Amino acid sequence: MTTRDKNAPETGPEGALAALRRRLDGARAVRRLNQTQLARIAGLGRTTVNQALNPNASPPTKDTVSALALALRLDPSPLLDLLATATGNGDRDGQDCVVGRPIGDWDPLDLEVHPAAHAPSTTAGDAPCLAGALPGYVRRPHDQALARLVADATAGRSRMAVLVGSSSTGKTRACWEAVQPLARTGWRLWHPFDPTRAEAVLTDLKHVGPRTVVWLNEAQHYLGAGGGLGERVAAALATLLADPVRGPVLVLGTLWPAYADTYTAMARPGQEDAHPQVRALLGDRRISVPDRFDPAAIGAAQALADAGDRQLAGALERAADGxxxxxxxxxxxxxxxxxxxxxxxxxxxxxxxxxxxxxxxxxxxxxxxxxxxxxxxxxxxxxxxxxxxxxxxxxxxxxxxxxxxxxxxxxxPRRTPGAPASPPAQPxxxxxxxxxxxxxxxxxxxxxxxxxxxxxxxxxxxDDHEDLGRLAEAALHRYRLQWAFLLHQRSACYRDLGTACVSEFVVAQLTGAAAQAVATWAADEGETWAMLQLARESWRGNNLQTAEAYARRAADAGDPDGLYYLGLIREDAGDRQGAKELICQAADHGHEQALLLLADAFLAEGNTANEMTAVREAAEQGSLLGLGRFLKLLREGGDEEQVQQLGWQVAVACGLPGMLLYAGMRREAGDMDAYDGLVHRTAGQPDPATLAQIAEQIQHRGDKTAAEGLALRAAAAGEAQAWGTLVELRLAAGDVAGAEKFARKAAAAGDTLPLLLVAEAHEEAGNHAEAEAFAQEADTAGDAYALLSLADFRMNAGDPAGAEDLALQAGSHGNTEALLFAAKLREEADDINEAEKYARQAADAGAFSDPSFSDVRHGTWIPDQVAAHWPYGLDADGTPSTAWHLQS
Incomplete structure (x- = not known):
């Protein structure tokens, strides 16, 4: 056996190829790169690099050698000379007889696939979308047509298709997805574009070899090129497709409809035919791409979004027209x-x-x-x-x-159907x-x-009342009290805050004359909450005449609270008969407190029948207190059939809490299957969410065994929040390991709060490391409050600086509660300026947007000394407002 001398001259194709590989691999070793690292630096596929260095593989292409030389900081000229010798072509610039490179070496963005819209993180723990990342792909009917052509090409038949559709309808992405099966079988892709697209095709189309995709994105640059170039391109492509020796090849292009119509339109008699070759080439090779996703495609996109594709989820939310x-x-x-x-x-x-x-x-x-x-x-x-x-x-x-x-x-604006009642306004x-x-x-x-x-x-x-009302709320959320009031006034008191409205919240922030002025204006505008507030304040100040006047106005406006307060005021004035009549009137309107007052009066008189009637009416108005008294009276009556039929009927009027109260009463009476009976009576075959809700309510009522059974059923049926109930139950039972297991199941199902419950339990037990570990898990899983919980743990551990750093980190992610936490820490450190800065940042971001707390006053969220600096709220620029005079 003859062994080649490593120092022999680099002559002949075999010696030149070996020398080329030796130089490349030596440079790789000097730079201490493995093939994967070299591929990444060179922008090539790992398989391409491996084949370039493999002594048993075919010679690499000129593009591959040039890319490797650049990555290894080598002069490409002598390497390309060796490649020219190895391939038997002394002209290095013309040696590469096969154009293109393996499909897997291409980046779709380099082939003009549009970069997709970035999906912003929804929580602090979301992983950011990488620049240029493409969303999941949804296949549509045109993809099926492309797939058939790819199958033909795989079977050895040359094919061509031009996808025709409007701008950004997914034509180029469809072509990219279509050629992926070819990438796995070693096909190449050629994207001609230098010096111009048409010239590149005409110059190098003769070098297209078998199993090559010819990529003609924006095909108007090829087929519509002036000076007759477009016609020459079309003719050359037709020749390529008809040549069995050079096939199979797959030619893919994209066009806007206007271009396709121009190229395929027949010339009128006497008019020069500008595109006969292009028209013949396109023929039946056009595939239409629709502007919109049909319902089936929307469903497929939604499935990908549900599986975690945030880019598609955002597009589905925004693009309501498909x-x-x-x-x-x-x-x-x-x-x-x-x-x-x-x-x-x-x-x-x-x-x-x-x-x-x-x-x-x-x-x-x-x-x-x-x-x-x-x-x-x-x-x-x-x-x-x-x-x-x-x-x-x-x-x-x-x-x-x-x-x-x-x-x-x-x-x-579109016309409103129907005949107008009057000439329309011209907005x-x-x-x-x-x-x-x-x-x-x-x-x-x-x-x-x-x-x-x-x-x-x-x-x-x-001018739109709803727009003005919502902006009034937004101003209130940002503690811009004057604008909250003024915009609410312009909105005709549009309500959207549950049981209260914007002006009522504004009054709760103010004191003295300003509060009195707003409430008086609101009362004059017909707001019964303001009338009742002024009535209560006057009553507490023992100004019974004014109190009665405001309560009467509220009653006349149809608010039963007015009748109720009138009754209380008349009682204080010594008019017991008048008070009773007013309370009865309020009760006739279904006023819960009035009905319960009447029930108390009947109880004092020993009138059980009327007491039962009053508490039943209160229960039917949604009063759980009334329902409890009604069920108690039924049970004391001893009629089991009445308890089961009438009791359940009234309980249903109070919703699920009422039904649970009824089931709890039945359980106390010895009916151990009461909760199972409740489940089936409320929902027949209940959905998992209903089961979880019932389990949570039962847990709060103290029946741990029944709650856990229902929660397990709900969790097994796919209700994520049921795991949280199970975590609470396991923690209450002292089973921390079980709670941890359920918390992780909850997080896997998308509910991270149970991780924080476990973290809090560890913190209370003094297990600070475990507490932080679980809070970090919640943060990684995307819980917006995890960092704030960690801050609280750090504070408890005696590390206020660390607590503040974490709170500010959470605040930078949009957690306004964390900014208020930091503000309170600064206030405790007697740094009022910083406390005010953080509180202002929280206010700017809308920190006071949750009116669900028990005290209507938003200011209770603000550090006391900061609130004292903002007695009239903030101006738009964030500076404290001066005492503003209210406009009517």
Whole structure:
């Protein structure tokens, strides 16, 4: 056997190829790179690198050698000379007889697949989407047509298809997905584009070898090239497709419909036929791509979104018309346009973003946008505005990007069906912000409070009561009390805060004359809550005449509370008969407290029948106290049939809490199957959510065994929140290991709160390391409150600095409660300036948006000394308001 001398001259194809590989592999070893690392640096596939260095493989391509030389910091010229010798072609520049490179070596973005819209993290623990990451792919009918062509190509038959569809409908992505089966069998892909696309095809099409995809994205650049080049390209492609020696090949292209129509239109008599070759080539090779996803495709996209694809989830939320691909393709360019927009256009977009995130409708009046934009500009930017700045900004924002999307579009209201009762009003022009920019603004500007010009513009130019009411709420959430009141006044007291309205909350923040003035205005405007508040305050001040006047006004306005308070006031005035009549009137209107007062009176008289009637009516109004008394009276009556039939009937009127109260009473009476009976009586075959809700209520009522059984059934049926009930039950039983197991199951099902429950239990037991570990698990799983829990643990461990750092970290993720936590820490450290800064940041982000706490006063959330600095709320710029005079 002859052994080759490593020092022999690098002559002949075999010696040149061996020398080439020796030089490349030696340089790799010197740089201490393995093949995977080298592939990543060179931008090649690992298989490509392995084959280039493998002595038993075919020679690498010129592109591969050049990429490896660049990655290894070698001069490519001598390496390419060796490759030319190895392949028997002394002309290195023309040696590469096969164009393209393996499909797996291509990045889809380099083939002009549009980068998809970024999916913002919904919680602090979400992993960010990588730049350029593509969403999951949804196959549609045109994909099936492509798949048939790919199957033909795999079987050895040359094929061509041009996907025809509007901008950003998914044509290029469909081609990319279609060729993936070919990548697994070693096919190459050639993307001709240098020096021009048409010239590249005409120059190198002769080098296309078998099993090659010819990539003609935006095929108008090839088939529509001027000077006759397009016709020559079409003819050359037709020749390639008909040549059995060079096949199989697959030619894929994309076109907009307008181009396809132009190229395939027959010339009129006497008119020059500009595209006969292109028309013949396209023929029946066109595949239509629809603008919108059909219901089946929407369902498939939703399944991917449900499985965790946040990009598709965002597109489904935004693109209600089914134009998902347009949204995904156009989103990044919309954000680029926003970030690079001239100051006036950017200001208009920020106004629109703020308006939408604070609750206005889709259509924004032009006058509002123009007026609001003022404070979004610096003094220099504002002074530099041209006289026609608004027209220029709107024209700029109306230009479309991929997918026919524009940052801001003028909307055209549709006619209302039916004959109008009167001539319609002529509203000014309205504009709609792109959905993707709306979502982007909710993330980017979530910690921002709009400036004063925004609130003034809303006051002056918005007329929709719902829009004004929601902006009033938004102002209240940001502690801008004056604007909350003024906008609520303009909204005709639009209500959307449950049992209270904006003005009632504003009054709760104020004291003295300001509070009195707001309440008086609201009462004069017909707000019964204000009448009753003034009645209560006057009553407490022993001003019975004024109290009675306000209570009477509330009663006359139809509020039974007015009758009830009138009765109490008359009682204090010594008019017992008048008081009883008023209480009876309130009871006739179903007033719960009045009915219970009457029941007390009947009990005192020994009138059990009337007492039962009163408490039953109270229960039927939803009073659990009334229901409890009614069931007790039924049971004392000893009629079991009445208890089971009438008791259940009345309990149903109180909803699930009432039914649970009934079941608990039955359980106490010895009916051990009462809760199982409740489950079937409420829902027949109950859904998992109902089971979990019943289990939670039973747990709070103390029946741990029944609660755990139902919770296990709910969890097994897929209800994530049932695991939380099981965690609480295991912790209550001292079974921490069991609680940990259930908490992790809950987190896997999407509910991270049980992890924090376990963390809290460990903290209370002094197991600080375990507590932090479980809180960190919750943070990793995406729990927005995990960092705040960790901060609390650090505080308990005597580390206030660490606690503050964690709270501020949570605050940077949008957790306003954490910012208030940090503010209280600063107040305790006597650093009022920092405390006020953090509290202001929380207010700017809408910290006071939860009216569900027992005390209506939002200020109880603010550190005491900070609240003292803000007696009248904050101005738009975040400075404390002075005593403002209320407008009527």
């Amino acid at each position: 134009c998902l691909t347009q949204d995904l393709a156009g989103g990044p360019e919309l954000v680029h346009r926003y970030r690079t927009a001239p100051p006036p256009a950017r200001a208009i977009l920020q106004v629109a973003m703020d308006a939408r995130r604070l609750g206005t409708g889709l259509h924004l009046p032009l006058a509002f946008l123009e007026t609001a934009a003022e404070d979004y500009l610096t003094d220099t930017e504002y002074d530099a505005l041209d006289d026609n700045w608004l027209e220029q900004a709107l024209a700029d924002l109306g230009r479309t990007v991929h997918g026919n999307l524009a940052p801001l579009r003028r909307i055209r 000014g022009p309205g504009y709609r912000l792109a959905d993707y920019l709306e979502q982007h603004g909710r993330t980017e500007r979530r910690m921002q409070c709009p400036p004063a010009s925004f609130w003034h513009a809303a006051w002056e130019h918005l």
